[in-house]
Amino acid sequence: MKRTRIGGSLLLAVAAAALLAGGPTSPGWGAAAKDTLVIALPIEIPSADTHLAIGLPAIGMVAQISDTLVVLDERGRVKPWLAESWTEEDGGRSLVFKIRDNVRMHDGRTLTAEDVAFSLERFRRVAIGRSALAPVESVTALPGNRVKVTTRAPFAPLLRTFTYSSIGIFSKAAIERAGSDQEFAKHPIGPGPYRFVRLVRGDRMELEAFPQYWAGRPKIRRIVVRYIPDMSARVAALESGDADVIHDFTPQDAERIRAHPQLTLINPPSAGFIRLNLNTQRPPFNDVRVRHAVAYAIDRDAITKEIFRGLAKVARSLVPANATGYVEIYDVYRYNPDRARQLLREAGVPDLTFTLSYGAGRYLMDKEVVEAVQAQLARVGITMRINQMEWGQYSAMLRLPLERNPTQMSFTWWRTVNGDADSAIGIYSRAELPPRGNNVPFYVSEEFERVYAAQQVEPDPTKRRALIRQLQQILMQDLPSIPMYQQPIFWATRTNVVGLAPKVTSLSTLWPLYDVEIR
Amino acid sequence: MRAYLTRRLLIAVPTLLAVTVLIFVAMRVIPGDPAVLLAGDFATPETVAALRAKWGLDRPLPVQYVVFFRNLVRGDLGASIVSDLPVLEEIAQRFRVTLLLALSAMLVALAIGLTGGIVAATRAYTVWDYASMTAALVGVSTPIFWSGMLLILVFAVRLGWLPSGGAGTWQGYVLPACSLGFFAAGVIARQTRSAMLDVLRQDYVRTARAKGVAEPRVNAYHALRNALIPVVTIVGLEFGRMLGGAVLTETVFSLPGLGSFLIISIGKRDYPVVQGIVLWIALAFVVINMLVDILYAALDPRIRYA
Numbered sequence: 001m002k003r004t005r006i007g008g009s010l011l012l013a014v015a016a017a018a019l020l021a022g023g024p025t026s027p028g029w030g031a032a033a034k035d036t037l038v039i040a041l042p043i044e045i046p047s048a049d050t051h052l053a054i055g056l057p058a059i060g061m062v063a064q065i066s067d068t069l070v071v072l073d074e075r076g077r078v079k080p081w082l083a084e085s086w087t088e089e090d091g092g093r094s095l096v097f098k099i100r101d102n103v104r105m106h107d108g109r110t111l112t113a114e115d116v117a118f119s120l121e122r123f124r125r126v127a128i129g130r131s132a133l134a135p136v137e138s139v140t141a142l143p144g145n146r147v148k149v150t151t152r153a154p155f156a157p158l159l160r161t162f163t164y165s166s167i168g169i170f171s172k173a174a175i176e177r178a179g180s181d182q183e184f185a186k187h188p189i190g191p192g193p194y195r196f197v198r199l200v201r202g203d204r205m206e207l208e209a210f211p212q213y214w215a216g217r218p219k220i221r222r223i224v225v226r227y228i229p230d231m232s233a234r235v236a237a238l239e240s241g242d243a244d245v246i247h248d249f250t251p252q253d254a255e256r257i258r259a260h261p262q263l264t265l266i267n268p269p270s271a272g273f274i275r276l277n278l279n280t281q282r283p284p285f286n287d288v289r290v291r292h293a294v295a296y297a298i299d300r301d302a303i304t305k306e307i308f309r310g311l312a313k314v315a316r317s318l319v320p321a322n323a324t325g326y327v328e329i330y331d332v333y334r335y336n337p338d339r340a341r342q343l344l345r346e347a348g349v350p351d352l353t354f355t356l357s358y359g360a361g362r363y364l365m366d367k368e369v370v371e372a373v374q375a376q377l378a379r380v381g382i383t384m385r386i387n388q389m390e391w392g393q394y395s396a397m398l399r400l401p402l403e404r405n406p407t408q409m410s411f412t413w414w415r416t417v418n419g420d421a422d423s424a425i426g427i428y429s430r431a432e433l434p435p436r437g438n439n440v441p442f443y444v445s446e447e448f449e450r451v452y453a454a455q456q457v458e459p460d461p462t463k464r465r466a467l468i469r470q471l472q473q474i475l476m477q478d479l480p481s482i483p484m485y486q487q488p489i490f491w492a493t494r495t496n497v498v499g500l501a502p503k504v505t506s507l508s509t510l511w512p513l514y515d516v517e518i519r
Numbered sequence: 520m521r522a523y524l525t526r527r528l529l530i531a532v533p534t535l536l537a538v539t540v541l542i543f544v545a546m547r548v549i550p551g552d553p554a555v556l557l558a559g560d561f562a563t564p565e566t567v568a569a570l571r572a573k574w575g576l577d578r579p580l581p582v583q584y585v586v587f588f589r590n591l592v593r594g595d596l597g598a599s600i601v602s603d604l605p606v607l608e609e610i611a612q613r614f615r616v617t618l619l620l621a622l623s624a625m626l627v628a629l630a631i632g633l634t635g636g637i638v639a640a641t642r643a644y645t646v647w648d649y650a651s652m653t654a655a656l657v658g659v660s661t662p663i664f665w666s667g668m669l670l671i672l673v674f675a676v677r678l679g680w681l682p683s684g685g686a687g688t689w690q691g692y693v694l695p696a697c698s699l700g701f702f703a704a705g706v707i708a709r710q711t712r713s714a715m716l717d718v719l720r721q722d723y724v725r726t727a728r729a730k731g732v733a734e735p736r737v738n739a740y741h742a743l744r745n746a747l748i749p750v751v752t753i754v755g756l757e758f759g760r761m762l763g764g765a766v767l768t769e770t771v772f773s774l775p776g777l778g779s780f781l782i783i784s785i786g787k788r789d790y791p792v793v794q795g796i797v798l799w800i801a802l803a804f805v806v807i808n809m810l811v812d813i814l815y816a817a818l819d820p821r822i823r824y825a
Contacts, residue, residue: 040773044783046601054557128558130566182603201602201612202775203686226685228773229783232668233684237773240675242683392551392788399555436564 034518035221037497040228040243045205048196049185050168051119051126057247059165061225064207064513065106066168066190069097069116070159076322076419078159082111082169082191083147092154092459099145104212105171106195113141118172120149126181128166132417154457156464160324160418168192193218193514203227209514219499219517238263238492244518245493245500251309251365257492266491266500269322272415273315274363275481276356276373277441279408284349285441291479292333293343293352294409297380298373299335304485307368311490315483318425318475325421325468329476340380350381357387358411359394364487370411384409399434402442410440413487421468422456428480443480520816520823524809531805535798539591542797543584546790552576553600553788574600574790587794596798597791601784606795610777614799616686617776620699620768621761623692627700628707628757631658633750635704636711640746641738643716651708658705667698667771684772695772699765703757710753714746721745747818755811762807763800 043055045062053062069083080086083097103111120139123129135155140148151158161167174189188196191214194207205225209218226243228234235253237243239260249257258265278285278294285291300314313321316328344350358370367388374384389397398410416424426432429452432439448471455467475481493500499516554570571577575586590597596606632655639651674694675683685691718724719742727741728734766778777796784792816822 200686200775201604201609202780203616203773226773227775228684229779230770230773233671233771233773236668236671236676237683240671240679240683242675242685390551390786392556392786393549396551396555 034496036224037220037222037245037513037516037518038224038226038243039245040226040234040237040247042229042231042234042248044202044227044229045199045225047185048199048205049170049181049188050166051123051129051170052181052185053166054128056165061205061207061223062188063165063168063192064194064223065188065192065196066119066170067192068165068167069099069162069169072160072163072419076324078163082116083162086159088459089148090150092156092457093152094148094150095158096142097147097149099147100214101145103191103214105174105191106189106210107171107174109171109173111169111171111191113145113147115172116147116169117141118175119169120147120167122170122175123167132161132164132166154459156456156458157418157420157422160420163419164417194223197222213514215514218514220513223513235492238494241494244497245491247489247491248364249490249492251307251311251488251490254311254488254490254492255309262495264493264495264497266493267311267488268491270313270486270489271320271322271417271419272413272487272489273320274366274369274411274413274484274487275315275318276484277407277410277412277481278479279405279442280444280478280480281402281442282408284347284352284354285408287347287349288478289343289347290349290352291482293340293347293380294377294382295333295479295482296336296343297340297377297382298482298484299376300484301335302376303369303372307365307372308485308488312488313486315485317472318428318481318483319421319468319472320416320424321486323416323419323421323424325465325472327469327472329472332476333479333482337380340382344380344382351383352381353383353385354408355385355387356409356411357389357394357397357407359391360388362391362394363411363413366411369484398438398440401435402433405434405442407440412438412440414438421471425452425468425471425475428452428475441480443478445474445478448474448478520813524813527809527812528805531802534805535801538798538801539588539794540584542794543587543790544580546785546788546793547580547583549788551788553790556787557600576790587791591798596795599784599792600789601787601792606791609780609792610795610799613775613777613780616774617762617765617769617778619686619692620695620765620774620776621758623696624699624703624761624765624768625754625758627696628703629754631700631704632707633711635708636750637715637738637743639708639712640715640719640742641734643712648712652712655705655708658701658708660705661701663698663702663765663767664771666701667695667768670694670698671771684774686774691772691774695765695768695774698771699761699768703761706753706757707750711746711750714749715742718742718746744818748815751811751814751818755807755814759804759807762803 041057043058045053045058047053048062048065050059050062050066053059067082069081070078071081073079082100082103084100085098087096089096099111099113099116105111117139124133124136135151136149137152138150142148169190171189175184178184193210193213195210197206197208199205204227207223209221211217228237231249234246235249238246254265257263278291280286304310304312304314317326319326344352356370358366360367370386374386377384398407414424414427427438428443428448430444430449431437433442434440451467451471451474455464455471458464458467496519497516498519554567554576558566558570575583598605599609602609635651635655639648642648671683671694674681681693682688682691724737724741727737763778766782769776769779781793781796
């Protein structure tokens with residue numbers, strides 16, 4: 001979610017100058033052809049193959065070609081899709097999907113269990129798949145258009161994992177015909193609502209409606225996904241009608257869009273949140289009182305209200321607000337500077353000094369937030385130095401092993417990929433310690449390990465939710481990271497685009513687009 | 520002339536070689552690992568190691584350079600780490616956009632810059648001169664991202680006459696060409712004025728006027744042609760800069776050109792692409808400098824290369 005903000009602060013002055021040109025906003029250059037939906041994204045689509053694409057919004061677009069076995073509905077529940085039903089077998093170790101009959105693919109063939117098994121096996125071989133489907137032991141096509149997925153041990157979040165847009169289903173014959181991943185990505189064939197037309201690297205991807213789509217003919221004939229890296233340019237493209245849908249802009253732009261009669265702001269619940277990670281193995285943050293003191297000294301309500309104009313919500317757990325098993329238990333750290341000072345005195349560091357590192361410009365308003373935190377901490381006598389780094393350099397530093405890792409506090413985003421708490425809190429397990437994974441606070445807790453392992457194999461949803469609640473409580477007490485705020489996911493459309501809003505899922509993917517229309 | 524050009528080309532070889540070594544080392548010295556960046560949040564050390572091995576990044580640096588150089592000699596710049604596509608293919612696609620932008624911006628710059636400079640010089644110290652030079656000053660001092668946003672807001676958002684960006688149609692190039700061209704126009708106008716003023720004071724210009732040659736003809740044939748040599752130098756440099764990628768213009772107008780591609784590729788540590796683009800830009804400068812030299816000789820018959 002990298003962003004550039006050239007000219008962002010000057011936009012107001014420029015807009016004022018532009019008003020001198022007079023007259024109302026024009027219907028726009030691209031206003032004529034309305035059988036085409038133009039979507040402008042801040043990131044480039046690297047590949048038209050979901051197994052190879054990276055970046056959530058990009059995967060969401062490419063997923064229009066492939067489709068998934070199951071999807072999440074508006075309330076985050078798993079809903080049948082290419083798989084019309086599923087059953088658990090082998091004591092919770094296997095999931096057997098019944099694949100929908102008569103699903104046509106873009107090459108005219110009918111989707112079979114073979115295609116599904118082949119696609120899942122292919123996904124397991126790529127970089128993302130090797131980790132996302134790590135618990136999976138085997139995938140087998142069964143008679144009766146069924147596919148059996150077996151894990152090494154019972155793995156409760158498995159079903160939800162298949163809602164992940166990256167795990168797209170493609171035509172086995174087309175993949176084999178292409179010969180290589182690179183060739184297949186030039187013309188991917190799947191059962192999705194839109195078929196691939198072309199990908200112009202660095203510029204756009206074009207898709208056209210697939211009339212035989214199993215869930216009904218898509219309402220829009222053509223989709224063009226444009227790459228517009230500059231935030232202000234994306235907003236200008238929406239205002240001028242060059243784009244019908246845009247993603248990712250500042251809260252200031254969001255306010256302006258909300259007030260614009262021809263534009264609609266979409267601010268769905270977010271599955272991602274910003275956290276401040278504290279190195280729990282090194283002074284000063286190896287003392288839990290110091291970690292608590294910093295949490296008490298940060299006024300998150302002020303940050304969401306002032307910097308995000310009230311469009312972001314304070315994060316109250318280390319699990320995103322709308323994930324399964326989420327409990328709101330954060331109020332214990334409500335802003336309390338006196339308590340922060342008292343804890344610092346008890347810990348013997350009344351003049352605490354440390355450095356926060358962050359990859360500048362990576363996340364929405366990150367610079368403003370970091371500076372606000374610095375000012376708030378200064379009020380209780382904490383000196384926080386800011387180490388602003390280039391993203392590549394920063395991410396390499398975070399993944400260094402403890403003995404070589406200089407990070408004291410880091411600013412990162414985290415999320416759940418499938419709406420399940422497991423994928424959000426799994427990074428606090430010992431298996432995820434750098435350089436292996438993303439346990440950047442170097443948090444180690446026997447109690448956490450035990451409960452974390454238990455929830456992964458717990459088949460009873462109620463009991464599992466209780467275990468996840470317990471995990472959140474352990475984390476909030478030990479506080480390896482301070483949850484800051486739910487990262488807002490801003491989308492905006494022109495008002496004539498209908499049916500998009502409820503389809504924006506918590507993962508910032510746009511799915512599906514087949515019943516979106518332009519009036 | 521041919522011998523001169525051959526010599527120039529031969530001299531360019533060590534320059535380009537030095538560029539390959541510098542950029543190769545520079546990219547690997549800066550912290551950041553393309554494997555970690557590309558593998559993403561889910562990556563395990565095994566995945567990262569597998570990616571590093573796939574791209575040969577696990578081999579010693581000198582070995583990596585030898586492999587890179589051997590492929591380069593064969594005309595193969597390798598494959599992009601991000602897209603897996605051949606670097607040459609990636610560069611060619613972006614270069615088309617950059618070339619079109621540079622040519623159209625240069626057209627705008629020459630039309631405005633030369634006219635402004637000539638008007639200012641032939642009507643020196645009049646209101647025309649002051650107006651023209653003030654406009655030139657505004658041109659060189661206006662940040663491109665500002666003028667770009669202003670053009671978008673007026674012509675795309677307000678009036679709806681032109682698209683706000685994108686390389687899909689020729690109309691998409693109009694606003695970026697103006698934005699980039701205005702900046703270069705300012706530089707060219709100032710240089711043209713100063714060179715013209717020098718030439719207009721020369722004896723042969725006075726002689727031409729004394730012989731009764733009409734003023735427009737004196738300006739166009741006697742003065743401008745001789746004043747063009749320093750202008751050509753500036754135009755060459757500006758054009759080279761544009762070919763190197765007008766990053767800001769490309770970003771504001773969402774044009775998939777070389778400059779923005781270079782910046783993105785540095786961010787992702789896409790070593791082969793960065794090496795390829797930098798080498799390409801160095802080569803472009805060598806070629807443009809040679810063209811400028813050839814133009815010198817065409818403009819001034821006294822200049823001969825041996």
